[in-house]
Amino acid sequence: MSNLWDAVCHSVWAATVVTVAIVGAGAVERTFASLAEQEAPDTGAVAAAPAASGLAAAPGPIAAAVQIPNVPPxxxxxxxxxxxxxxxxxxTRIGTGAAGPRGVVFYDPRCPYCHAAWQALRGRDLDLLWVPVPALGSEPAERSRIAAALQNTTGGKASLEAGFEKEAxxxxxxxxxxxxxxxxxxxxxxxxxxxSxxxxVPAFVMRDESGGVRIGSGxxxxPGVVPQ
Structure with a gap:
């Protein structure tokens, strides 16, 4: 695991990236930028999302925009x-199965689409690990919703409710x-x-009924990523 991690992550921040903004069903706006011209990313610089006005009304799967490098590791x-x-x-894991979680949800507690996913999935009997990431850019260090999500990971659904509903x-x-x-x-x-x-976010890495792994977002x- 550590060797894979070292090999994959060694140059994560040393490549040209593509800023992807989902502006409607299938409509993508791409802007190229070089990380070499930017400061080293801090906790809140994993992604910088453009304004999301009008996105809520767009049909189809919608994801909060993130910076996606255009070169594979x-x-x-x-x-x-x-x-x-x-x-x-x-x-925060929702479930206690001995075999481990069924899947992982990468989310930002500030993301409206992540909130919608939580509202839809919180009543489902799915063993999921909800992993917070600063996908919507930086936030005040003294009042960070990402920090609150990571500080309180043992409360199960109550922890996620606090993050999404009460904006802890x-x-x-x-x-x-x-x-x-x-x-x-x-x-x-x-x-x-x-x-592709x-x-x-939200982004999903899920194990399906046959034991395979499916990956998707929005x-x-x-379809086919989150079990029905």
């Missing part, structure tokens, strides 16, 4: 390896920042490795 993980990486991250916030400590950066780095590996499947989710 040197060592692309398989879906199974991606599942192993994702399930090792800090997050907390100070970003060095320990929480390290977790946020690790979560964000794995999310970027996912986006780089599976660019990952356009933003809400409603890509």
């Amino acid at each position: 040197a060592t692309k993980p398989t879906p199974e390896e991606m599942f192993s990486l994702a399930t090792s991250l800090a997050g 916030a907390a100070a970003m400590t060095p320990e929480l920042e390290a977790k946020a950066q690790e979560n964000g780095a794995v999310f970027m590996v996912l986006a780089r490795s599976f660019p 499947e990952i356009e933003g 809400w409603p989710a890509t």
